Amino acid sequence: MTQSPGDRIVARLAERTDGPVPDVVVEPDAEVLARAAAAALVARLxxxxxxxxxxxVVLTGGGVGTAVLRQVAQLAEEPAPGQQVDWTAVDVWWGDxxxxxxDDDERNEKGAREALLNRVGVPAERVHAMPASDAGFDGPEAAAEWYAGQLAAAxxxxxxxxxxxxxxxxGPEGHVASIFPHSPAATDERPVVAVRDCPKPPPTRVSLGFTAIASAEEVWLLVSGEGKADAVASALGGAAPVDLPAAGARGRRATRWLLDAAAAGRLPGAAD
Structure with missing residues (x-):
């Protein structure tokens, strides 16, 4: 039987690691990746x-993350048999x-609403957005504390x-959510953390911490582009989370790396 690239990579990773092996799925390009991830997400929900x-579901921003949401919205218009999602019964959170x-275009919430939420009718009370800077909070620390309270209440x-x-x-340096290498957030055990002086603009953010990320049933990492290939290989090769935060992003039941061929290019078995 012919193996897919993802099958070959998982086999090689299993040979080289002692812990639970994450699922690795490799698609030809970012467009196919977004469609496949959207179909898998709809089925999972x-x-x-x-x-x-x-x-x-906990949403992410970025090019691939937003592309997935657009594809999910398209699937919602013509759902496949057995994969109908009742969007009135979906709770939506954010990773950072x-x-x-x-109203800033940098807001992940704004992108998610335009790509998906405004199109599928998720009730307002089920959309748990992180606070904006003009929402009456003194700073990101107060916003992070409030969001932690929302998580606890739910x-x-x-x-x-x-x-x-x-x-x-x-990111190309291995950050996930707004946890960057060697940043205070990389060792913070709180479920929600404030991030200041972020190396990628804008510099001030609110992020789930590793404690909250690790509580998820499944964690899916959506990664595309050759510029991220080295970080993908390091994360799956056992890098320390403080050095490369993506290495510490693991779900309770499953961890899935959904990659395009370029992002998977440095993985063992990728060229087979």
Whole structure:
């Protein structure tokens, strides 16, 4: 039987690591990656609703993350049999947010609303946006504390609510959410952290910490582009999370790396 590139890479990773092996899926390019990730996300949310009655997703920004949301919106218009998502019963959270005014184009929330949320009818009370800088908070620390309170209030009996899927992008230096290498957030054990002096503009942000990320049932990393290939290989090769935060992004039940061929180019077996 012929193996896909993702199958070959997982096999090589299994040979070289001792811990649980993440799923690695490789698509030819970013466009195909966005379509495949969208179809998988819709199926996963539909499955969660079949079990729990509701579903929850943590969104990311960035080029691929927003492209996935546009594809999800298209699938919502013509759902496949057995993959209908009731968007009135989906809770939406964010992995990080830029601490800028609400109408700023840098806001992940703004991009997500335009790409998906305004098109599928998620009720306002189920959209849990991180605060904007003009929302009345003194700074990102107060905004982070407030968001942690929202998570706790939604959790019921546990410290954090159920996240069925938590989506993450990754930067070329290996950052995820707004956790950057060797930054205070990389060692902060709080579920939500304020980020100042971020090396990528805008410099002030609010981010989930590793504690919250690790609570998700599944963590999916969406990565495209040759410029991220070295970081992908290092993260999957066992780099320390403080050096390369993407290496510390792991789900409770599953961790999936959804890559295009360029981003997977430095992985063992990628050229087979």
């Amino acid at each position: 539909a499955a969660a609703q079949a079990v729990h009655g509701t579903a929850s 947010e830029r601490f800028v005014p609400a 959790a019921g009996e546990g410290p954090l609510p159920r996240f069925d899927v938590l989506l993450l992008g990754m």
